Amino acid sequence: MQDYLQQVRDRLINYRNLFNQELTESEQAEISFLEEKLDKCTIAIAVFGMVSRGKSSLINALLGQKLSETGAIHGITRNITVYEWNAGGKIQLQLIDTQGLDEVGGEVRGAIALEAAKQADLILFVIAGDMTRLEQEAIAELQQSYKPILLVFNKTDLYPDGDRLTIHQALQNVEMRQLISPQEIVLTSVExxxxxxxxxxxxxxxxxxxxxxPKPDVQALKERILELLNIEGKELLAVNVLRSLLEIQNTVTQRYVQRLQASTAITSLVFITEAIAVLISPLRWVDGLISGGITGLFVIWAIGRYPSQKKYLWLLLTVAIACVSGGLGINSEVTRYVQIIGLGLSLLFLFKSLITDIEQSRASGKLGAKTLITAIIQSVPEGSILQRLQNM
Ligand SMILES: Nc1nc2c(ncn2[C@@H]2O[C@H](COP(=O)(O)OP(=O)(O)O)[C@@H](O)[C@H]2O)c(=O)[nH]1
Ligand SMILES: [Mg+2]
Incomplete structure (x- = not known):
């Protein structure tokens, strides 16, 4: 596994070095942040839930000391607060306290939740009794970020044994199973x-x-978290860092493709140069050589260092264009124009397919994050959370 973390690190650094000019300042900062996260082996655990479910109390109970403010008054936790949690072991843990999902307006809530979910490697979703519609929707939304979620059923001290059992069973019903598997539900009473x-x-x-x-009952949760991190903590870290890199790669490629599409001046120039060369060249093979050469340069310029899955296809097409251009060139004025039209059409086709290829192969290949993510997920034990997330 150590090996994977190193591979992820290499990929980050390679990408930053190669794409330095393409990256905005915030993208560079994000890569540095990811690098540091890898170096320190930091796993961030974000605590989500509606107001007063006991999110802040849960963090206090896990830390074993009262650090975050708790209370019945709405809105005590503003936005997000991060606490260091030294749970023993090599992995550095962070607990992120968040504002109640129902405390802020819909749009702001979505944005804050998404931001915190993006930072998190693991999510604890705290409920205290039957699940509300809002809670179900929030879980479904958080799952979009591909982060593992443990469902924490808190305040179990308020329920007599029978009621608690009923609620617990309801959480495992068919509809709920699609959201959360029974092994991912943990019961606590943190305060x-x-x-x-x-x-x-x-x-x-x-x-x-x-x-x-009474003493807080948080041991089961603590054990579940540590067990999970023990089994797949490093893989989780590696995959999450790669997912963030993937997002950056997608944005950067998108930007590049847009610029490529807007570069009509260069494409026209290529075409005009080749057309003139065909018109004035005395011999067929010169036509072929010139148009093949110019097209080749054009392809190299367009692909540049961008991942492209079909490098050989482009080479082949370039040769084909050269042959078409040379082969059609019989010394009559009419065929010269046919030749030029053929050249234009093949250039257009080449350009369009190049863009599609770059778009499709972004984030894959030697530098891309996608292939490594798949490899890491295949390496974790059967039945782990990472595999379950992938199959959802
Ligand atoms: N009975 C009971 N009350 C709890 C438990 N955990 C938290 N509370 C209470 O619920 C209220 C809200 O807790 P808080 O941690 O501030 O909730 P948050 O808004 O989700 O951060 C506080 O009055 C806590 O004392 C629990 O396990 N059992
Ligand atoms: Mg709170």
């Missing part, structure tokens, strides 16, 4: 309500009632 206990004294004093704070 149980104080209970009244009666103290009996042995020395005959009157018995007394006091409020006692």
């Amino acid at each position: 149980p309500k104080p209970v009244r206990v009666r103290i009996q004294y042995s020395d005959g004093r009157d018995s007394q009632e006091i409020w006692e704070q």
Whole structure:
């Protein structure tokens, strides 16, 4: 696995070096951020859910100390807050507290959630009882980001055993199974309500009632998280970094293709040069040589360092254009024009197919993130979350 992390790192650095001029400042910054994340082996766990489900309390319980503010008042957690969590082991963990999904307006919420989900490697989605429609929709939306989600059913102390069982079973019904598999549901009570206990004294004093704070029950969740990270933590990190790289690669390629499409001046110039060469050249094979050469240069310019799946096809087409151009050239004025029209059409076809190829092969190939993502996912054990996400 160490090997994969190194490969991902190489890919990031290669991409940045090769595409330096193409990258905007924020894209470069993002790549540096990803590089640092890899170096420090940081896994970010984002906690999502509606207001007052116990997100902040859950973070406190996991950290074992009260760091984030909790309370019944809406809107205590503003946007997102990040905490370092030292859970032992080599992996550096971060817990991200987020604002309640129902606390902000729809559009802002979507944006914040998406941003936090983008940063996260693992998502804890906290509910406290039956799932609402909003919660189901939010989970479905978060799943679009391909991040594993553990569903945390919190405040179980509020339910008598029977009710808790019913809710837990309801979470595993057919409709829900499409969202979350039963192994991904964990029960907690991270800040149980104080209970009244009666103290009996042995020395005959009157018995007394006091409020006692039960211990938080978060062990199962902690174990589930650590188990998950143990099995596929590094793969998760590698795949998430690659997914971010993939996004950058897609944007950069898109921008490049748009520029290519707008470069009518260069395409016309290529065509005009070849047409003139055909008109004035005395011999057929000179026609072929010139148009083949110019087309070849044009292809090299267009593909540049862009990943292209069909390099040999372009070579073949270039030779074909040269042959067409040379072969048609019989010394009569009429065939010369046919020759030029043929040249124009083949150039047009070549240009269009080149763009399609670049678009289709973005992010694949030696520099691309796609192939490596597939390889890593195939390497994790059967039944792991990464594989499940891939198959969804
Ligand atoms: N009974 C019970 N109450 C809880 C539990 N966890 C959190 N709470 C309470 O729920 C309220 C909201 O908690 P908070 O962590 O601020 O929720 P957040 O808005 O999701 O961050 C607080 O009053 C907590 O004391 C739990 O496991 N059991
Ligand atoms: Mg909170």
